[in-house]
Amino acid sequence: MEVIRHEGPGRLGLVRLGEHSFRTPALAGVDFTLSPFNSFFHPREPGDYDFNLAPSIPLGFYTPGEVIDKAIGRLWSVNYEGFNAFYLPALRRTEYLGEFFKIIERYNFDAVYLGNSKILIKEYRYFVRILRELRERFPNVMIIADLEPFFYPLAVYLGVDAFDTRSLKLYDFEGKGFTQFSPFIWSDEPNSLDFARKSILEVRKALESGKLRYLVENYFPTQYHAGILRIADLEHADYLEKYTPIQKETVYFVSDASIRRPEVKRWHSRVAERFVPPENTELVLLFPCSAKKPYSFSRSHTLYRKAVKEALGSGIFKVHELILTSPFGVVPREWEWLAKYDIVVTGHWSEEEIKPAAQLLARTLEKYPKDVPIIAHLDEAYVEIAKLAGELSGREITFTRVENGTTSRESLRSLTETLREFSLEATKEDRTYRYFENIRKVFDFHFGAGAGEAVLPENGKVKGSKMLRLFVDGQQTGTYKDGVISVTPYGMQRIYDRLKAYWVKVDFELRGDVFAVGVDEADPAIRPDDIVGIVRDGKVVGVGKAVLAGEEMVRARKGVAVKVRKRA
Template sequence: MIKSQSFFAYSRCGYLNINGQEIEFPLVLDSDSIQIKEDQISLMGESATKRDVSIGKRTITIAETENFIVPIINPHFLKRSRQTVNFIMDLKKIIGYDKLLYIPGISDPYLLPQLFMLGVDIFDDINADMEGSHGTLYTMMGRIHNGEENSRENGKFLQDLVSLLKKGVESMTLMEMVERWNISSKAREIIRMLMDEKSEEFEKVYPRTTGSVIAGGLESLERPDIVRFNRYVLEDYKKPNNLETILFLPCSARKPYSTSKSHREIFEALGSLRRYINEVIVTSPITLVPRELEETYPAGFYDIPVTGNWFLEEKENIIRSIRSFISKNQYKNTIFFLPEDMLFVKERLNLGEDFILWKKGTDNQFDELKARISQIRSEEDVRGRRDFMKEKLLSIARYQFGEWIIPHIEGLRINRMFNQFMLVDGNKPFFVFNERLGKLTIHKNAAELFVKTRKFLVEIDDFKPTASIYAMGVKDCTEDVRQEDEVVIHHSGSVRGTGIAKMSKEVMMNTHKGVAVKVRN
C-alpha cells in the first residue's frame, strides 16, 4: 500500500507498506531485491504481470505489481536527454500516480535529482556497485578514481542524496536542489527541456508557490513560477488609478522592498508626491515588480546574489520587459531612478533626461527626482488621496485569481481585524490578506463567487470534509487549479468549504492516494 504524503510537480514522497514493513520513498533498491528475467519479474517480493503500452511511435512492455510500474527497456534507450524527458513524461500520462515508477539501470547519481523531478520514484544501486568495484567513488563534486573498492560508499551516497530530495519535496525547495545539482551536461539539458520544450505541461503541475526562490543562475529565468509572474506583469497587469507617470526603481536585498532602508528613504523624500506615480521595481530573475505586487509570491520571496554585475541575458530580459510594459500601459511621463550598475538601461533605451542617476549616500541624492515629480504634479489635475492598501489588495486579487474577480470585489471595503487586512461586505469577510504568504485567502462567504464562475473549484463526493480531503474523494477539478492554490470545495454546486490544493489538477485526477486539499472551513 502506498501513502503519498507530499508532492512537488511530478515528484512525491511518502511511505510504502509491504508485508507490514513501512518503507520511505523515494528510495534506492538493493539489487538483491530485484529479479528481472524474461519469464519472471519480482520487485521487493511482489510478482509482476506484463502488458504492452504505446508511447509515441513505440510499443514497450511494462511490468506491474501491486505497488510498482517497471518499464522493460534497455537503459541505453535513455542515453539522450530529449528521449529521456519525452519517454518519462509520456509514460506518467499512461500510468498515473497510484503506483511507484522504477526504471532499472538509470540511477546515475549526477542525474538522479533530475530524474526524480521528472517523476521517477525508485532507483537502484546497480551502477553504484559496478562503478565502485572498479575503483570509482561518488563525491559531491563528481566522480573520482581512487582504485579502491567503493561500492558501499557509493551506495550510501545514493541513499543520502535520495533523503535530501525527500526533504526537498517536504520543504518545497526541490527546484533549488535540482538547479544546483547540475554537475553533468545531461542534467542541465534535462532541466532546460523541462522548462522550455515541456514548459506548458510542466507549468500545469508546478506549485503556485514554493515558499522561497533562491535564484542562483540563469536557469531561474525559466522557472515556471518566475515565468508566470513575468508574463502576468507584461500581459495582464493594469496600472492603478489611471496614473500617467511611471517611476522605475532598483530592487533591494531586503524583501518586500518597501521595508528596506533604501526604499524607505525614497518614501520619506517623496512624501505625498508618491500619489502621482506608478512605482515599478527593476530586478532579476523577476524583471519588473509593480509596487502593489511586491508582497506577493514570488516578488516578496526571492533572493539573488547581489554583485552589481548583470549577465547579458538578464540585461536583454530587462530591456525587453521595460519596452513591452511602457508600450502596453501608455504613460505620459517616464522616469528611471537607477544606480550606476544599471546605466545599461539608459544606454540601451537611449534615455536622456528621463534617466536620473541615483548617487546613493550623497546629501542631495533625491533632489533631482523630487524636482522632476513636482513639475509633473503641477501639470496634472490635483489628485486626491490614494488608497494604497485597496490598490494592493485588488492588484493581488487580479494576479492570484484573474481579471474576472475584480467586478465582484472592487466595491468591497477594507477592514483590519485580528491584525489582518480583509475585504469585507458589510460585516462579512470575503477575503483575508495573509501577509506571511503574500496572498489572499478565500473566506467561505466568498465561495459562491467561485462556484458561479467555475473558477478554482474542487468537486468532491457527498460528504462533509474535515481537515483533509484525499484524492479518492475528489470527483473533478477546474483547469486553473495548481498545487498550493486557494480553492473552493463543493459537491454538485453546494459549497462544502475552502482550502489549499496540495496537488495540481493533473495529479489530483490521476491518483486515488494522498491529500488533495487541506481544508480551512
C-alpha cells in the same frame, strides 16, 4: 502511490503494500524488494517480492521498428495476473510509447521500470519527454530507474520515484567508491549502497523542505545534468511549472540555471496576464530593486519614497511604481511582498536576463493609458532594460539624471526636480482606493484579475490593523497581512461566481479532506499549495489547500487532492 508533496514533477510519496508501506523517493533493495528481470518466458508466476516485474522483452534503445512491432504483439499475449510492475523499455522510436502505455493502463500496474535508463540519460530530450509522458498519464504509478546516485536529485526532480541499486555492485567489484565529485573523482573504498542511501536521504530532505531544485542546481557533476535540466527548463517549462508549488519561501538564485526556474516563468506569466494597473494612475515610476525585501523596507526605496512625496505631496496616491529586478523582471509595488528571492548582485546582467526583463516591462507599460507619463530613476543595466522596453512598447520614457548611484544627493535631487514638473492632486477617495488596491492586487496574483474586486469591492470594508479582515455585506470574505491571504467559503464563492477559477468539483457531502478519487473536475490552473474552492452543484462548500495540480487531481485515483481548511 499517493503524493504527499510536490516540487516540480518530483514527489514525496507514500506507497502502501498491504501491511508494508514506505516513502518515496526510495531504493529497491533498501525500502522495498523488486523481482529479478523477467524474460518473455520466465517466470510464469509472481514471486515473494513487493514488486514483481511482469514477463517482458528487453528491447534496446535503438531497436528497429519491425522488431518492436513483433515484441508488442507478444506482450499483449502475456498473462499479467499477479504482477504489479511493468518493464518499459525506453526507445528512441517514441511513437511506440502509446502502445506500451495501453498495456500499463489496461492492467493497472503499480510501478513502471524504465529500461535503458543509462542510455536514456545521455539522450536529453528523450529522457525528459518519456518521464513527462509517464508522469502526466499515470500520476499514481511509481517510476523506477537504474541510475547512479549522482543522478538521483535531477531524476527525482523530473519525475523518477525510485532507483534500482543492484547494478551499483559493479562499481564495488571494480574497487570504485562514490564521492560527491563522482564520476570524476572516486574513493578507493567500495561504498555503493551506503552512498546511495545517503544520496536518497538528501533528496528526500530537500523535497520535504522545498529545496529540491536548489539541490539539483548544486549537483552538476556531468554534462548530462546540465543538458537535461536545460532541455527541461526551455522545452518543458510548462511541465515543471504545473507541479511546482506556489512560492511561499525565499527562492535562492545560485546559478545560471536559476533564472529559468518555474517560479520565474510563473511570475512573468502572472505579471503579463493578471496585473492590471490602478485606474487612477496618472504617472508611472520605474525604480531598481534592492537587496532588502520587501523593497519598501530598504534604505534606497525609503529615500525614493521621500523624494516622491516631497515633490508630489498627496499626488503620490496617483503614482504607480514598478520595480525592475532580475530574474523576476518587473515587480508592481503591490506585489513586493510576493517577490521573495535572493540573488547575487554584481551589476553585470547577461543577455538572458536583460531581454526577458525588457519584454515583460514593455508588456506591462502597454497596460497604461498612452497619455500617462513614465519616469525612470535607474542606473547601470536597468537603463538598458528600460530603453529596450520603450522601443518595444512604443512608449516614451523620461530618465532622471543619475550620478554616483540612484541614492546620491544629486540623483535624488534630479528625481525631485523631474517630478515637480507634474501637478498631481489626490483626494481622500484616491487614498482609500489605493489602500484597497494594495490588498486586491494580491488576490489577483493568486486567482486572476478581478479576484480582488470580488473579495473587496468598492462597498467592502476592511477591519483590523495588522491582520486585516475583509467584509462584504457584513460577511467576511478573507484576510490579508503582509502579502499573505486567506479566503472564506463566502469569499471563494464570490471569486467562483466572478471568475470561475480555482475550483474543484465534487458530488458528495463534504466531511473532511477531498481525495483524488472523489474529484470530478478541477481547474487546470490549480498548482500545489493553491487556495481552492470545493464546489458542489455550483456552490462552494469548502475551502482548502491543493496537494496536487488541477489536471493531476482528475487523473489520480489515490491520495489526498485537497486538504480542507474551512467548510461552508
